[in-house]
Amino acid sequence: MWLWFHRLGSGPTFYPFAGRLAWLLAIPGLLLLLHGLYGALWAAPVDYQQGQGYRMIFVHVPAAWLSLFIYTSMAVAAVVALIWRMKVAEVYIIDAAIPGAGFTAAALITGMLWGKPMWGTYWVWDARLTSELILLFLYLGVLALDQAIEDKRQAARACALLALVGAVNVPIVHYSVEWWNTLHQGPTVSKFDSPSMDMRMLVPLLELTLASTLLFGTIVLVRMRATLLWRERHSRWVGEIVEAEQ
Known part of the structure; x- marks a missing residue:
């Protein structure tokens, strides 16, 4: 197991493995996305208080979940990169930060669009909103740091430290609505003891959240394969791949 872990951290082993895994994630991700969109846009009933506007949650919740999930995975990769100096972990930190920043921005924007009709304002310096904005700045900081340092191995270590x-x-971000008195509503999806959502709303929401996670995995694996090919373009294993595909 330990030997496999170290082998997976090398480009020649990770490249074909990531190619196969990307397909395994993409197919169920697309199927769940299509079924979830049908449930969210047509099967789910209209909310009796918020009307059609509540459907914003089908974008907002998956984006907010991924903003936290991706950054957490970057922190795990940072530990691997700093301790074992694995190039694949270094590449993941940067390639995951780009979609991570996008999902965080989407969570903020959809939250603002939902907040205007519900709260009467697009933005308040609420604990949840402010900490989510800081998360976006952290993502952008990782990307800026990577661009600022020319040596990619040094840049990767600096980005790993910032991610950690x-x-x-x-x-x-996660517990802000429980630790402080905030305008943002508390958890609804995780209240299994007394569910706050109709199952016709909850099921497509969970499907879209899982679909977004699987498709993120697909995107980041494809990006990592491209990044590894570019960084290792002078190595023997990349030359063998180019010759095999010609």
Whole structure:
């Protein structure tokens, strides 16, 4: 197991493995996405208080979940990169930060669009909103740091340190509605003891959240394969791949 873990961290082993795994994630991800969209847009009933506007949650919740999930996975990759110096872990930190920043921005924007009719304002310096905004800045900081340092191995270590330090913000975002008196509503999906959502709403929401996670995995694996090919373009194993595909 330990030997397999180290082999997977090398480009020649990870490249074909990531190619196969990307397909295994993409197919169920697309199927869940299509079924979830049908449930969210047509099968789910209209909310008796919020009307059609509540359907924003079918974008907002998956985006918010992925903003936390991706950064947490970057922090785990940062530990691997700093301790074992695995190139694949270094590549993951940067390639995951780009969609991570996109999902975080989507969570903020959809939250603002939902907040205007519900709260009467697009933005308040609420604990949840503010900590989510800080998370976006952390993502952008990782990307900016990668661009600022020319040596990619040094840049990767610097980005790993920032990702690891910034991970303290993840539990703050998650538990902010419980630790402080905030305008943002409390958890609804996780209230299994007394569900707050109709199952016709909850099922497509969960499907879209899982679909988004699987499709993120597909995207980041494809990006990592491309990044590894570019960084290792002078190596023997990349030359063998190019010759095999010609």
